[in-house]
Amino acid sequence: MQNNINKNEMDDLRKRLARVPSLVWDVISENDKNSVFELAEQYKLFLDHAKTERAAVSNILDKAIKNGFKNIKDTAGSHKFYKIHRNKCIALAVIGKKPLMSGINIIAAHIDSPRLDIKQNPLYEEVDLAFLKTHYYGGIRKYHWLARPLAIHGKIIKKDGSPIDIQIGETENDPVFTVADLLPHLARKLQEDKKLSEVFEGEKLNVLIGSMPINKDKADDRFKLNILKYLNEKYGIVEEDFTSAEIEIVPAGKARDIGLDRSLIGAYGQDDRICAFAALESILALSETEKTAVAFFFDKEEIGSEGNTGAKSRFLEEFIAELIDATGTKDTGNALRKTLMNSVAISADVNGALDPDYQDVHEKRNAARLGYGVCITKFTGSGGKSGSSDASAEYVGMIRRIFNENNVVWQTGELGKVDQGGGGTIAKFLAVYGMEIIDCGTAILSMHSPFEISSKADLFMTYKAYKAFFEADRNEKLYL
Ligand code: MN
Ligand code: MN
Numbered sequence: 001m002q003n004n005i006n007k008n009e010m011d012d013l014r015k016r017l018a019r020v021p022s023l024v025w026d027v028i029s030e031n032d033k034n035s036v037f038e039l040a041e042q043y044k045l046f047l048d049h050a051k052t053e054r055a056a057v058s059n060i061l062d063k064a065i066k067n068g069f070k071n072i073k074d075t076a077g078s079h080k081f082y083k084i085h086r087n088k089c090i091a092l093a094v095i096g097k098k099p100l101m102s103g104i105n106i107i108a109a110h111i112d113s114p115r116l117d118i119k120q121n122p123l124y125e126e127v128d129l130a131f132l133k134t135h136y137y138g139g140i141r142k143y144h145w146l147a148r149p150l151a152i153h154g155k156i157i158k159k160d161g162s163p164i165d166i167q168i169g170e171t172e173n174d175p176v177f178t179v180a181d182l183l184p185h186l187a188r189k190l191q192e193d194k195k196l197s198e199v200f201e202g203e204k205l206n207v208l209i210g211s212m213p214i215n216k217d218k219a220d221d222r223f224k225l226n227i228l229k230y231l232n233e234k235y236g237i238v239e240e241d242f243t244s245a246e247i248e249i250v251p252a253g254k255a256r257d258i259g260l261d262r263s264l265i266g267a268y269g270q271d272d273r274i275c276a277f278a279a280l281e282s283i284l285a286l287s288e289t290e291k292t293a294v295a296f297f298f299d300k301e302e303i304g305s306e307g308n309t310g311a312k313s314r315f316l317e318e319f320i321a322e323l324i325d326a327t328g329t330k331d332t333g334n335a336l337r338k339t340l341m342n343s344v345a346i347s348a349d350v351n352g353a354l355d356p357d358y359q360d361v362h363e364k365r366n367a368a369r370l371g372y373g374v375c376i377t378k379f380t381g382s383g384g385k386s387g388s389s390d391a392s393a394e395y396v397g398m399i400r401r402i403f404n405e406n407n408v409v410w411q412t413g414e415l416g417k418v419d420q421g422g423g424g425t426i427a428k429f430l431a432v433y434g435m436e437i438i439d440c441g442t443a444i445l446s447m448h449s450p451f452e453i454s455s456k457a458d459l460f461m462t463y464k465a466y467k468a469f470f471e472a473d474r475n476e477k478l479y480l
Pocket of ligand 1: 110271272301349350
């Protein structure tokens with residue numbers, strides 16, 4: 001074996017044999033670079049208008065209708081359908097030329113994000129200030145929610161059953177809300193020797209909502225009463241209406257460009273609205289496909305996909321069964337089982353990008369990096385892949401071929417080094433049907449913070465990847 005080779009031969013060997021990850025900026029054309037920035041502008045608008053799962057559903061619905069999608073109930077003369085589930089989940093489908101039973105191409109993202117939820121009996125006053133009690137939703141670092149402007153988004157069902165939508169804190173003239181933090185001068189003794197998990201208490205995440213009493217008589221509820229009076233005059237609601245309400249506290253403000261070169265985006269809720277947006281745009285861009293393409297936008301991923309709007313619910317089956325009905329197949333039960341079994345799917349969710357200041361929590365050879373394209377995550381889970389849906393070599397091979405053939409810049413990423421922690425996605429809840437599924441999405445820095453960071457280049461590659469996946473009609477036999 002020849003071991004003494006010159007530099008050129010070394011270069012040649014490296015090129016032929018080694019995998020060298022590509023930075024998107026190094027490899028895309030000027031034309032594509034323009035597309036990167038154009039898509040990012042659309043994405044920022046989506047982030048601004050889809051800060052809750054309900055808002056995301058109505059935004060997705062608007063775009064779908066504008067692009068010719070019809071309610072699945074009205075099946076005549078259409079091949080593009082949508083279905084909304086309890087205002088918090090939505091699915092879109094483009095019917096392909098091949099029968100559904102040959103399998104469909106599914107991309108499933110989630111549209112809920114970590115936040116503070118208002119409790120059912122929230123309003124109180126303390127030291128002449130009025131507050132709302134909260135219970136946090138999803139995995140947050142509690143200190144992120146202190147001393148920052150917050151907005152209120154919610155749905156309230158009144159006594160007579162009529163709904164009210166509220167949104168306060170997102171426009172420039174709106175007031176905002178906040179959770180007060182302890183001043184450093186007095187925090188030392190109380191907090192500095194404690195463990196982080198004990199320093200910030202969930203029960204202290206109370207949202208400041210006012211400080212003016214209703215009158216000068218010293219009643220012990222006059223601050224609270226003033227808030228109730230305002231809410232009643234403005235929205236016609238009474239205190240009991242909080243019990244039938246879902247009010248979410250989210251960071252106030254819009255998505256922003258980060259960096260002098262404007263190459264990054266900073267915003268709340270990019271987990272997982274970046275993948276939801278890419279899935280949406282890619283299905284909207286389809287005209288005719290061989291396989292049927294379906295995009296799901298689920299709720300409740302951040303609390304384990306539980307409940308009737310999470311990926312564990314039967315919404316997926318319901319929608320696919322309705323598609324089977326709509327395409328005129330008899331014996332829906334059998335067809336549904338076969339369709340699901342023969343399908344291929346992407347669990348479209350974000351991965352944590354290599355953190356420059358905490359590189360030790362990652363295993364660098366297998367960590368996703370900002371700017372290196374869409375991230376394929378073969379498995380998730382923690383402590384020995386527990387709780388993961390581990391995609392097969394055969395299926396990863398197919399995904400890789402689709403991406404390579406369509407010039408998608410991709411990387412692989414594992415969430416943290418072995419036994420460092422971990423996390424899950426909805427992949428395993430779709431895997432139960434026997435379909436192929438793999439996690440594939442965008443890498444995010446500051447994940448689960450109120451100001452998550454993504455790369456515009458990665459967003460573009462995520463979109464390209466999803467579009468190529470939807471358009472793919474691969475007939476190769478992966479298994480015996
Ligand atoms: Mn996610
Ligand atoms: Mn998450």
